[in-house]
Amino acid sequence: MSGHSLVERAWAILREVCDDVGIHSDGAELLRVRSNAVFKLRDQIVVRIATAPDALTRLPAVLAVARWLAEQGFPAVRPADEISEQPVVRDGRVVTFWHYVPASGRPTTTELGRILRSLHTLPVPPVALKRFRDPLAEVRAAVIRSEVLSGRQQSWLAHRIDELTDSWSGLTGEGAPVLLHGDAWIDNLLRCSDGHVVLCDWDGVAVGPREWDLIHTYHGQRRFGLTTADVDAFASAYGSDLRAWPGYATLMEVRDMYAVGIHIRNxxxxxxxxxxxxxxxxxxxRGDGHARWYMAEPA
Known part of the structure; x- marks a missing residue:
């Protein structure tokens, strides 16, 4: 299947599901296609079409947590509950609806550190959330199902995933498990037009070690162009520095492998x-821990 047909399929699902729930898809804007196909409608609703195999079992809890966060006054994106019955399943894809947040400028890692510190002090919500026990489970499954990996690549990945899973199981987090965002990367923080920031993309929400939410920013320096100053500002705002944690190097390797999963699937x-x-x-x-990776096609 070509990338063009992937986008065409997303558009087809958008039109069908909007017709089903009684909203207009005319004039919709495709924002991105990666782990989700994300569209903005003219009436300021965001439509997210999930690609992950476990989306139907996971997304009802994601919506429940988002509503609970709204009750707590936590700065997060809100479900569009005027669409009364969601998630919606169409053509094997799971669709959710959210209020659009007009972004205005790029947030800072200081703001990300502060908002995660606030998140991790909340109680665990009364929602049936998954426990974050095996960060590489989806990558392992993607390797097995892959149509593009060679046999040698599959073998190498399977062995390396087993090694990293064993190493992960030996880590001990600092403090009790917390409510995790799950993908606490700077690009999932939005600055609103009034200046405040909100966290979006809660698909990975879970209960687990706070270190998983923190490692994304440090990994951003390793692979995605964040600077040492960015990471220092994040650590200062959060109130602790993950680089001082004994499991830091292991967790960084796990996060490296985790970041391959979406591209194996797609x-x-x-x-x-x-x-x-x-x-x-x-x-x-090659064991190159500093090669630059990209979230979108490099210029």
Missing amino acids: AASDPFSYRELSRRLDSLI
Whole structure:
């Protein structure tokens, strides 16, 4: 399947599901296609079409947590509850609806550190959330199902995932498990037009070690162009520095492998994912811990 057909399929699902729930898709804007196809409608609703195999079992809890966070006054995106019955399933994809947040400028890692510190002090919500026990489970499954990996690549990945899973199981987090965002990367923080910031993309919400939410920013320096100053500001705002934690190096390797999973899943239907998978796999196999990776096609 080509990347073009992937986008076409997302558009088709959007039109059908909007017709089903009685809203207009005319004039919709495609914001991105990666782990979700994300559209903005003219009436300021965001439609997220999930690609993950476990979306139907996971997204009802995501919506419940988002509503609970709204009750707590926590700065997060809100479900569009005027769509009374969601998630909606169409053509094997799971669709949710959210209020659009007009972004105004790029947030800082200081703001990300503060908002995560606030999140991690909340009680665990009364929602049936998954326990974050195996960060590489989805990557392992993607390797098995992959149509683009060679036999040698599959073998190397399976062995390396087993090694990292064993190492992960030996880590001990600091403090009790907390409510995790799950993908606490700077790009999932939005600055609103009034200046305040909100966290979006709660698909990975879970209960687990706070270190998982923190490692994304440190990994951003390793792979995605964040600076030492960015990471220092994040650590200062959060109130502790993950680099001082004994499990830091192991967790960084786990996060490296985790970041390959989305491109294994999408490589057969998305040309960018196909190229980025090759880039990331090559650096992992060579043991290059500082090769630059990309969230979108490099200029």
